[in-house]
Amino acid sequence: MVVPATCSPGIAAGMAALQMFYNPGTGLWDTTNWWNAANALEATIEYSRITDSRTYRSNIYNTFYQKPRYKNFINPWFRDDDGWWAIAWIRAYDLTSEQKYLDQAKLIFWDMTTGWDNVCSGGLYWHKRELNYKNAITNGLLLSVAAKLNLREPNDKRYLEWAQKIWKWYQQSGMINDDNLVNDGLDSNCRNNGKTIWTYNQGVLIGALVDLYQGTKDPELLKQAEAIADSSITKLARNGILREPCEENNDCGNDGPQFKGIFIRNLADLYRVSPKSTYRAFIERNAESLWANRNEQNQFGLNWAGSIDKADATRQTSAIDALNAAIALSTANTFSPSTSFIQPVASSLSGITQTNEDFIQFNVPVGCSGRYDLSLRYAAPTGANRYVYVNGRSLIDQESFPATGGWDQMRSLKIENVWLNAGENSVSVIFNSSKGSKNPLFLDTLSIDVSRKR
Numbered sequence: 372m373v374v375p376a377t378c379s380p381g382i383a384a385g386m387a388a389l390q391m392f393y394n395p396g397t398g399l400w401d402t403t404n405w406w407n408a409a410n411a412l413e414a415t416i417e418y419s420r421i422t423d424s425r426t427y428r429s430n431i432y433n434t435f436y437q438k439p440r441y442k443n444f445i446n447p448w449f450r451d452d453d454g455w456w457a458i459a460w461i462r463a464y465d466l467t468s469e470q471k472y473l474d475q476a477k478l479i480f481w482d483m484t485t486g487w488d489n490v491c492s493g494g495l496y497w498h499k500r501e502l503n504y505k506n507a508i509t510n511g512l513l514l515s516v517a518a519k520l521n522l523r524e525p526n527d528k529r530y531l532e533w534a535q536k537i538w539k540w541y542q543q544s545g546m547i548n549d550d551n552l553v554n555d556g557l558d559s560n561c562r563n564n565g566k567t568i569w570t571y572n573q574g575v576l577i578g579a580l581v582d583l584y585q586g587t588k589d590p591e592l593l594k595q596a597e598a599i600a601d602s603s604i605t606k607l608a609r610n611g612i613l614r615e616p617c618e619e620n621n622d623c624g625n626d627g628p629q630f631k632g633i634f635i636r637n638l639a640d641l642y643r644v645s646p647k648s649t650y651r652a653f654i655e656r657n658a659e660s661l662w663a664n665r666n667e668q669n670q671f672g673l674n675w676a677g678s679i680d681k682a683d684a685t686r687q688t689s690a691i692d693a694l695n696a697a698i699a700l701s702t703a704n705t706f707s708p709s710t711s712f713i714q715p716v717a718s719s720l721s722g723i724t725q726t727n728e729d730f731i732q733f734n735v736p737v738g739c740s741g742r743y744d745l746s747l748r749y750a751a752p753t754g755a756n757r758y759v760y761v762n763g764r765s766l767i768d769q770e771s772f773p774a775t776g777g778w779d780q781m782r783s784l785k786i787e788n789v790w791l792n793a794g795e796n797s798v799s800v801i802f803n804s805s806k807g808s809k810n811p812l813f814l815d816t817l818s819i820d821v822s823r824k825r
Contacts, residue, residue: 382422382694382695383422383424385665385669385690385694386415386426388669388682389414389415389684389687390415390430392687393411393430395433396437397437398433398434398438400684400688402683402685403625403683403684403685403688404625404626404685405440405441406449408434409452409459410459410688412459413455413458413459414632414695416431416459416466418695419466422698428467435460435463435472435475444475445482448499448500449498449499450483450486450496450497450499450513451506451512453479453482454479456479457512458512458515458516460472460475461473461476461516464523465523476519477520480517480530483513486499490505490561491505491557491561492543492561494510494557495510495513497556504556504557505544506555506557507556508569508571508572510537510541511541511572511575514538514579515578515582517531517534522582522585534579535583538583538592541576544557547576548563550606551595551602552573552599553568553599555568555569555572569615570603570607570630571630574634574636574637577634577638578636578637581637581640582640584596584644596645597647600650603634604650604653609676611653611657612656612660612675613634613653613675614675615628625685628673628686628689629685630689631689631693632688632693635692635696638696639695639696642654642700651700654696654700658696661675662694664676664679666682670682670686671686671689672686730802731800731814732798733817734797735796735819736795737792737793737794737819740791740792741790741791742789743788743790743791744785744819745785745817745818746783747784747814747817748816749782749783749784749813750775751772752774752776752780753774755771755808756771756807756808757770757800757808758806758808759798759799760798760801761790761797762796766786767786769807770784772784783818800814
């Protein structure tokens with residue numbers, strides 16, 4: 372079920388509060404650093420995707436053409452900053468299908484690869500001028516960008532080759548410790564330095580492995596992503612709410628408040644290919660908790676389980692990542708018939724309706740009232756008509772179910788723009804001859820698309 376935080380005016384109110392920090396003159400978000408602004412843009416893009424809203428889409432164009440601060444969005448000092456902007460422009464391309472955004476991401480990626488050398492057998496330095504530290508976030512982002520570009524440019528084998536090369540190096544680097552958690556980087560001897568286990572290092576690697584798995588179908592990649600996720604949920608949370616190590620002293624600087632949202636959005640990517648109930652429950656619990664602790668301006672703080680410490684675009688973006696993830700989990704809820712009263716028919720299929728008063732009822736819970744698309748999976752060898760009834764009211768007198776050709780051949784029928792109430796709803800498909808119902812019909816499942824909610 373969609374958590375209340377994602378209902379209107381929930382996620383919309385949180386996004387409106389984030390937009391208050393957006394500076395159209397710079398194309399950035401006031402109170403953020405350069406790399407945080409890339410994450411704010413990505414959160415805005417994801418909100419636009421899952422809600423089908425155009426309210427903030429102008430930010431994408433504006434930020435791109437402002438060319439803010441650094442040419443081609445390439446930081447002259449820090450390579451990890453470049454990775455964040457490459458991912459943001461990939462997301463912009465996914466939303467808009469405008470090639471210029473993907474081209475920008477590719478340009479950034481190839482610039483990143485120029486920093487690869489043979490020290491520690493490979494990898495990128497965090498700093499472009501002080502070549503003394505190879506760390507998890509820089510190389511995790513390089514892997515993430517390569518894997519994402521491979522999925523969007525599969526005919527260019529260079530991206531897959533780079534992704535596999537980076538992952539082989541990352542595995543051998545030792546940065547993944549015995550607890551299946553990622554430490555911050557390598558020491559001067561090219562060994563795991565044992566330093567802080569930040570949530571975003573776990574999240575970026577989880578997301579990168581999911582993308583590489585989708586490009587290769589290598590089950591070991593998914594297994595490693597799950598191991599990191601499982602360990603993170605167990606060891607990096609308190610009472611089920613994600614915490615950053617720096618929260619103990621309430622001293623996470625300007626960067627730390629961004630990290631948890633990055634973990635949650637990548638965990639949501641893992642859930643889409645590995646739908647473990649623990650992942651969904653963790654995402655929803657965190658979204659509910661941070662929403663419960665917002666202030667009157669719908670702003671969020673560093674501690675998702677406690678009172679807000681201060682408001683800024685970095686904290687707001689991190690929370691929006693979590694709220695986006697929670698609502699995105701509910702974009703394909705599927706329900707089986709919950710109650711059916713069916714007259715005996717000459718068939719072994721118990722879900723067939725073909726005589727008066729036969730009906731199949733689906734109980735459909737949603738967290739937010741609004742309009743949804745319903746999708747019915749069915750079989751009807753010769754085609755059928757049915758009366759559709761929602762929450763005690765007639766919706767369609769004669770809904771046509773085109774012929775499938777046989778009982779073992781399924782297809783889906785979409786009924787668009789159906790109003791559902793918050794909480795439980797009943798959707799009934801009824802055989803009523805006075806309304807033109809005819810021919811046998813087998814109903815398998817009903818799905819709802821939350822992303823089309825209005």
